Amino acid sequence: MNCHSCGAPLAATARFCHKCGAQVGGTHTSGWRAGLPWGVAGAAVGALITLIALRTAPRSRLPAPSMLPAPDISQMSPEERATRLYNRVMTLHTQGKADSAEFFLPMALQAYAMLPALDVDARYHIGVLDLTSGNAAAALAQADTIRRAVPTHLFAFMLRARGLELERDTAGARRAYRDFLTHEAAERTRQRPEYGEHAENLDAFHRQATAAAAAKATRGG
Numbered sequence: 001m002n003c004h005s006c007g008a009p010l011a012a013t014a015r016f017c018h019k020c021g022a023q024v025g026g027t028h029t030s031g032w033r034a035g036l037p038w039g040v041a042g043a044a045v046g047a048l049i050t051l052i053a054l055r056t057a058p059r060s061r062l063p064a065p066s067m068l069p070a071p072d073i074s075q076m077s078p079e080e081r082a083t084r085l086y087n088r089v090m091t092l093h094t095q096g097k098a099d100s101a102e103f104f105l106p107m108a109l110q111a112y113a114m115l116p117a118l119d120v121d122a123r124y125h126i127g128v129l130d131l132t133s134g135n136a137a138a139a140l141a142q143a144d145t146i147r148r149a150v151p152t153h154l155f156a157f158m159l160r161a162r163g164l165e166l167e168r169d170t171a172g173a174r175r176a177y178r179d180f181l182t183h184e185a186a187e188r189t190r191q192r193p194e195y196g197e198h199a200e201n202l203d204a205f206h207r208q209a210t211a212a213a214a215a216k217a218t219r220g221g
């Protein structure tokens, strides 16, 4: 299979798109610990999502019922709902189901936009969604926001590298790869929960950053 937005060939067993960082398999757990009271904003979010779906989806683009396991989203917190939509988009994306991924992507971004607060992990999810939709500028904005909050957070370097690659800024992407490698060891010893949840993405990015550094050395810069 191929990544539909970046075109990278993906192994059937891939857990992520190695090119654009999109997660595969939907195994990302809901990492929300803030614990907003469940259902407070949930009903409103659900109503809006339904409204968006009804208004924006031509009948032919509605996903087949078989693709919708229909989780009981009425029982989810807004944060869980956003995470679930993120996972749904990433799963569809890496399964090559471009139309379905595009259908859910705006809903996922909308769900994040309605959260009262965004932590670093949420901003990373938003940035990956932005990359999946080809919106490099939005992903770079999330990278900047993460960097302002936590200057050496690895997710900022990851989003930055991917966003700059999308913009064909090879030199800038290399700097981001290098910054990632510079801070990786110290950052990963901090045991941030989001690092555990995205360990495979971090490992994959490490391999790519190392390869990029080696390629640069071979080419003499």
Ligand SMILES: [Zn+2]
Residues within 6 Å of the ligand: 003, 004, 005, 006, 007, 008, 017, 019, 020, 021, 022
């Ligand atoms: Zn991709």
Ligand SMILES: [Zn+2]
Residues within 6 Å of the ligand: 028, 031, 121, 122, 124, 125, 194, 197, 198
């Ligand atoms: Zn996450």
